[in-house]
Every structure is written in C-alpha cells, then in structure tokens.
Amino acid sequence: MTLQLDFTVNHGSFILDTRLELPDKGVTALFGRSGSGKTTLLRCIAGLEHPRGGRLVFQGETWQDERTFLPTYKRPLGYVFQEASLFPHLKVLQNLEYGLKRVPPGKRRVRMDQVIQLLGLEGLLARYPDQISGGQRQRVSLGRALLTSPDLLLMDEPLASLDATSKDEILPFLERLRDEQALPIIYISHSIDEVIRLADHLVLLDDGKVVAQGGLQALLTARELPFIRTESASTALHAQVSHPDVGDELTELAVEGQPLLIAKCSVPTGQPVRVKIMARDVGLALTPPTDTSFLNCLRVTLLDSLPGTLPSQALVRLKLGEQILLSRVSRRSAGRLGLQAGQRLYALIKGVALS
Numbered sequence: 001m002t003l004q005l006d007f008t009v010n011h012g013s014f015i016l017d018t019r020l021e022l023p024d025k026g027v028t029a030l031f032g033r034s035g036s037g038k039t040t041l042l043r044c045i046a047g048l049e050h051p052r053g054g055r056l057v058f059q060g061e062t063w064q065d066e067r068t069f070l071p072t073y074k075r076p077l078g079y080v081f082q083e084a085s086l087f088p089h090l091k092v093l094q095n096l097e098y099g100l101k102r103v104p105p106g107k108r109r110v111r112m113d114q115v116i117q118l119l120g121l122e123g124l125l126a127r128y129p130d131q132i133s134g135g136q137r138q139r140v141s142l143g144r145a146l147l148t149s150p151d152l153l154l155m156d157e158p159l160a161s162l163d164a165t166s167k168d169e170i171l172p173f174l175e176r177l178r179d180e181q182a183l184p185i186i187y188i189s190h191s192i193d194e195v196i197r198l199a200d201h202l203v204l205l206d207d208g209k210v211v212a213q214g215g216l217q218a219l220l221t222a223r224e225l226p227f228i229r230t231e232s233a234s235t236a237l238h239a240q241v242s243h244p245d246v247g248d249e250l251t252e253l254a255v256e257g258q259p260l261l262i263a264k265c266s267v268p269t270g271q272p273v274r275v276k277i278m279a280r281d282v283g284l285a286l287t288p289p290t291d292t293s294f295l296n297c298l299r300v301t302l303l304d305s306l307p308g309t310l311p312s313q314a315l316v317r318l319k320l321g322e323q324i325l326l327s328r329v330s331r332r333s334a335g336r337l338g339l340q341a342g343q344r345l346y347a348l349i350k351g352v353a354l355s
C-alpha cells in the first residue's frame with residue numbers, strides 16, 4: 001500500500017472528501033456515477049488541483065503536504081484523457097518522440113521500439129492524427145504517456161469516446177500493459193465490464209466520498225454494495241491454466257483445485273488468469289447432475305441468499321474455496337431446494353469468459 005492520499009476539495013455544492021491507501025501495483029479503478037468526483041480525485045493526484053491541507057505520498061515520496069506541492073510537470077506520471085490530445089501538425093512518430101524527449105536519456109526506462117510493439121503502432125508512424133481512427137489515436141496517446149517513463153499512469157475514461165469496435169481493439173492492449181509492465185494504473189471508468197476486465201482493485205465513489213474500496217472480487221460480491229443487485233451481477237474468479245488444449249476447442253483451468261472448462265485460449269500451463277462468471281449463468285443442484293448440457297459443475301457451499309433484482313428472483317452467494325461465486329435463481333427454485341447457509345451444493349456454470 002504505497003499511494004496514500006487525503007484530499008478535501010470544495011467546489012461549492014460539491015465536496016470531495018477522500019482518504020485512501022491504494023496499492024502501488026496493478027490497476028485500481030475509480031468507479032461511481034457521473035459527478036461522484038472521480039475526475040476531481042484524479043486531478044488532485046496529478047497536481048492539477050491544489051486543495052489546501054491535502055496530502056499525497058507516492059512510494060514514500062511526498063508530492064503534497066502542508067509544506068510541499070510538487071507541480072504536475074515534476075510528478076513522474078502519465079495522464080491519458082477521454083479524448084486523445086495529440087499534436088495535429090506532428091506525425092504519429094513525432095508525437096511519440098515528444099513524450100520520449102521529456103525524459104533525459106539516462107532516466108528513460110521505456111524504449112520507443114517497446115512501445116510501438118506493445119501498442120501495435122508499426123503501421124501508423126508516418127501518418128498524421130487525422131489520418132488514423134479514434135482507437136488508434138488513443139493508442140498513440142497511451143504510447144506517448146508511456147514514453148515519459150512514468151511511475152504512475154492515470155487514465156480518465158480512455159475508452160469513453162470510442163465505439164464498441166474501437167474499444168475491442170484497444171482493450172487487449174490495455175490488458176497487455178497491465179500484465180507486462182510493472183506500472184501502477186489508476187483508471188476511471190463508467191463501464192463495469194471494462195472494470196471487471198482490467199481492474200485488480202476497486203474504489204467506489206459516491207457524492208465525493210469513498211463508499212468502499214478493496215479487491216475486485218470482494219467488492220463485486222459484497223452484500224452491502226450495489227453491484228450484486230444489477231442485471232449484470234458477476235464475479236471475477238482467479239484461476240490457473242491446467243491444460244491448454246483438452247480437445248473440442250476447450251482449455252481446462254483450475255479454480256480452487258476444481259476443473260473449469262472455457263473456450264480454448266492460447267495461455268500457457270500454470271499461467272494465472274481471471275474469469276468472469278455472471279450470476280445469471282450459474283444454476284444450482286443438490287447432487288451432481290449427469291445428464292445436462294452444462295460442462296462445468298463446481299462443489300460450493302452456500303454463504304447466504306439475498307433478494308434478487310426482481311421479486312421473483314434470489315441472488316445466492318456461494319463459497320468456492322477462498323473465493324465467492326454468485327448465482328441468480330428463481331425464488332421458487334430456492335424454496336424447492338430448501339437453500340440455507342452452510343449447505344453443500346453444486347454450481348452449474350453456463351458461460352465463462354476470460355477477463
């Protein structure tokens with residue numbers, strides 16, 4: 001835990017009041033409705049706002065306290081905004097070089113060829129920003145930010161202005177960035193799907209206050225938080241690839257010592273992966289069924305059963321080893337199975353997606 005911050009910002013009718021300790025690795029998502037203060041908090045971290053009495057310590061270095069205020073240009077961070085802000089009169093390569101030249105050669109930790117390869121920019125270098133797509137522009141912005149060798153990357157809804165196709169194009173690059181670079185990222189998003197795909201840690205903001213923060217799975221499945229009450233209630237399970245190819249275009253994973261089949265992927269044996277499982281794709285049985293179309297059947301223990309989004313539904317939280325799985329079933333089924341805490345059950349899983 002090495003990003004400590006404490007900010008109170010008064011914008012008249014809106015007050016941001018946050019005190020947080022965030023991990024200095026992986027992706028931390030700031031999530032909350034419009035106007036909850038996500039951008040204001042990111043701007044404080046960047047030094048674009050200077051609230052009196054604020055405090056920010058990053059990896060043991062004080063960026064702000066009552067005596068210190070490191071201006072933005074002296075903070076070792078990259079900032080990627082909603083809209084790519086490239087220089088229109090410079091070609092892609094020159095835009096990238098602009099980022100590189102901001103750091104003296106002896107202090108550069110990221111090479112131009114690495115960034116070009118990581119973000120798939122090879123074919124774009126000689127073009128001007130208005131000759132490439134929105135998704136490609138956003139990749140160049142990200143590349144320029146990375147070339148400043150930041151210790152922290154701030155991203156404010158980097159995919160918000162993109163259509164679904166461009167989002168699908170850039171998300172794998174963000175995943176590679178998360179997996180291959182030991183660079184902490186603070187990421188604002190409105191999209192819970194994006195958060196599930198990218199984030200390790202989640203901060204939930206509401207009306208300028210931190211409602212909850214913690215690991216992604218813990219927050220997604222917390223009974224007191226709103227995530228489990230949405231139509232897309234899901235969990236993100238930690239698993240490992242056990243057999244990359246078990247035939248029929250399937251890969252076998254191990255989750256808490258139990259097998260889980262997913263569509264074949266090119267991830268090597270032993271590699272940790274995260275899978276998203278939606279509550280609506282999980283059914284329950286008292287005994288392991290032998291004649292169903294479900295490929296996956298996991299032994300679980302019932303934690304609790306809560307009201308679902310509709311009066312006819314129940315949302316069931318299940319313990320799978322140290323992890324939590326969600327299942328949405330009808331209240332009638334819940335009654336018929338006589339569901340109660342501590343009960344041993346079988347979770348039948350329909351759709352599993354790598355995230």
Ligand SMILES: Nc1ncnc2c1ncn2[C@@H]1O[C@H](COP(=O)(O)OP(=O)(O)OP(=O)(O)O)[C@@H](O)[C@H]1O
Binds near residue numbers: 037
């Ligand atoms: N410079 C400012 N002066 C006055 N009020 C401001 C200023 N900047 C932001 N606000 C207000 O602060 C509140 C939080 O804004 P902020 O942009 O941080 O929210 P957000 O969660 O990022 O929203 P969105 O998801 O819509 O981008 C809003 O009510 C906004 O109108």
